[in-house]
Amino acid sequence: MVNLEVKLKDMVLKNPVMTASGTFGFGEEFADFIDLSDLGGIIVKGTTRHHREGNPYPRMAETPSGMLNAVGLQNKGVENFCKDIYPRIKDYQTNVMVNVSGSVIGDYVETAAMINDLDHIPGIELNISCPNVKEGGMAFGTSCASAKEVVRAVRKVYKKHLMVKLSPNVTDIASIAKAVEGQGADSVSLINTLLGMAIDAETRKPLLSTVTGGLSGPAVKPVALRMVWQVAQAVNIPVVGLGGIMNAKDAIEFILAGATAVQIGTANFIDPQVSVKIVEGIKEYMIRHQVSDINDLIGAINLK
Amino acid sequence: MKPKNSNASILYPSKSMKKLIQDFELVKYEELNCEHFVLDIKANEPLPEILPGQFVNVRVDNNKSVFLRRPLSIHNVDYERNVIQLFVKRIGEGTKSLGELKIGDNVSVVYPLGNSYSIPKNAKTLLIGGGCGVAPLLYLSKFLHEAGNEVTTILGVRSSYDAVGLKAYEPYGRILVTTEDGSQGEKGYPTQHSVLENESFDYAFTCGPEPMMKAVAAYAESKDVICEVSLENTMACGFGACLCCVTDTKKGNKCVCTEGPVFNVKDLKW
Known part of the structure; x- marks a missing residue:
């Protein structure tokens, strides 16, 4: 038997x-394919204070070893989440976290405060x-000052686990993490998507309605791994790694770089069962390497 | 007054109809012409209930440069042999590579996805397909025929070279052709076929290029015909998780993969 249990505080x-926010719906979308209770946690779709229609179609473009998306936080708002969605998902036997987004600090604060009252949501991202x-x-995540400001404001009203999802579109991600x-x-948790762009040379048009979008998938994995490693060395709080994880080997790499947990994102689109396969694959790796506790692998990269 | 069956509506799979991920085996490859081919893929176990208009999302493992699955309409279903038939046009890397699969190769399939065209009873139904948009119409015509509807299918293609696979429709009703060069059937677009002027229909079901579907929608509007279209927006997951494939409807953005691909044109902002 191996111990797979980890603690985020x-x-x-x-x-x-x-599972990463925006790639896993509210979990329900995957219930035909996997048993959600096999997962360490799920992070549901980005939720904002008010309903958002998101960006116009087209919102997605396939790129080498990845994809660009420009969904734009389409969601029905936090009140709808609390009233309609929460009752449907609250009894999942896993940690259900809500990804909270906003355009002004007041929206982040109000959304977080409403979710704070939901007993079965142990944390927000x-x-x-x-x-x-x-x-x-x-914009909040690309300067230390604004990142501090929004986290300070939300921390005042949000009493449970507060995970902050960092942007890779910065010069020094470790300084943002420390802030x-x-x-x-x-x-x-890091990384969110990398800002990217795709053009159709034949039509000379951008492939996304918004011209630019967020790049995800294996294409971003080396960047994500590097950033997880840098951040893990800079902070004392747990780091959750994500960015292009397609299999257990990728997940192990993030853990070795210093991640306490990982999130599976884009891979869910290609194989809706990949998240539980990764759990199994991590177990197999541990047995093969005679590691009895997953915690012994966190940050265990051999630099010698 | 012509008899009007307006009770039928777009069908959504019930909660008990589970989505599956399974490996299928390619058991038959039929080249129709240099652009179109039909794949017969076979499951190891009995197929679930599949509705006309639903689609599969197929992983393209034989081409490493294809990252996402490719959504394809279900062309026909053979429950006795556990076989799903896919009608494919070589368009990009994904569909080209699917055409290079060998008999006996496995393909990973997520299915059945999306909703279904309405199945009225004893109505006059018109099916209009353009190019590879014809894909879901064969299976639909089978359902419509079995429900006692009169089925007229018009296939619109560039020339007789592309007028492929017509025989399959014959058991279920009348099959008509339009070609842009006049080499087969009537010359012009499918929405210019004389049957649209000379006869009346209760329902028009269409799939194909958007300009053609919009022309079908305009015809349906002018003749007070119920019109359902199948959209082909690009998507990542196919089951409502990524929110990439939305279409702008009168009730906001809707996912083509779960709230479509079939829409009543009255719900769209066309």
């Missing part, structure tokens, strides 16, 4: 595999890194 994950909204979003740690973040 006081939040216990039965295994280090979570504060999204200060969405590249697909005109106002707010990534949010200083304001009481319980963990950081």
Whole structure:
């Protein structure tokens, strides 16, 4: 038997595999394919204070080893989440976290406060890194000052686990991570998507309605791994790694770089069962390497 | 007054109709012409209930440069042999590579996805397909025929070279052709076929290029015919998780993969 249990501060994950916001709906979309209770946690679709229609079609373009998206936080708002969606998903036997986004600090605060009252939601992931909204979003996550400001404000009203999702579209991600740690973040997750773009040479038109969008998939994995490694060395709070994880080997690499847990994102689109396969694959890796506790692998990269 | 069956409506799979991910085996490859081919893929176990208009999302494992699955209409279903038939046009890397699969190769399939065209009873139905948009219409015509409807299918293609696979429709009704060069059937676009002027229909079901579907919608509007279209927006997942394939409807953005692909044109902003 191997121990897969990890802790993000006081939040216990039965295994280090979570699913990334925006790639897993509200979990229900995957219920035909997997048993959600096999996961360490799920992070549901980005939720904002008010209903958002998102960006016009086209919102997606396939790119080499990845994809661009420009969904733009389409969601029905936090009140709808609390009233209609929460009752449907509250009894999942896993950590259900809500990704909270906004365009002004007041919206983040109000949304977080409403979710604080939901007993079965042990934490939120504060999204200060969405590249697909005109106002707010990534803007909060690209300077230490604004990242501090939004985390400080949300920390005042949000009493449970506060994970902050960082943007890779910065010069020094470790300094942003330290800034949010200083304001009481319980963990950081990284990376959100990398700002990218695609053009159809034949029509000379951009492939996304918004021209630019967020790049995800294996194409971003080396960048994500590097950033997880840098951040893990800079902060004392747990780091949750994501960016192009397609299989257990990728997940192990993030853990070795210093991630306490990982999130599976774009891979869910290609194989809706991949998240539970990764749990199994991590177990197999541990047996093969005679590691009895997953915690012994966190940051265990051999630099010698 | 012509008899009007307006009770039928677009069907959504019930909660008990689970989506599946399974490996299928390619058991038959039929080249129709240099652009179109039909794949017969076979499951190892009995197929679930599949509705006309639903689609599969197929992984293209034989081409590493194809990252996402490719959504394809279900052309026909053979429950006795556990075989799904896919009608494919070589358009990009994904469909080209699917055409290079060998008999016996496995393909990973997520299915059945999306909703279904309405199945009225004892109505006069008109099916209009353009190019590879004809794909879901064969299976639809089978359902419509079995429900006692009169089925007229018009296939619109560039020339007789592309007028392929017509025989399959014959058991279920009348099949008509329009060609842009006049080499077969009537010359012109499918919406210019004389049957649209000379006869009346209760329902028009269409799939194909958007300009053609918009022309069908305009015809349906002018003749007070119920019109349902199948959209082909690009998508990543196919089951409502990525929110990439939305179409702008009168009730906001809707996912083509779960709230479509079939829409009543009255719900769209066309």
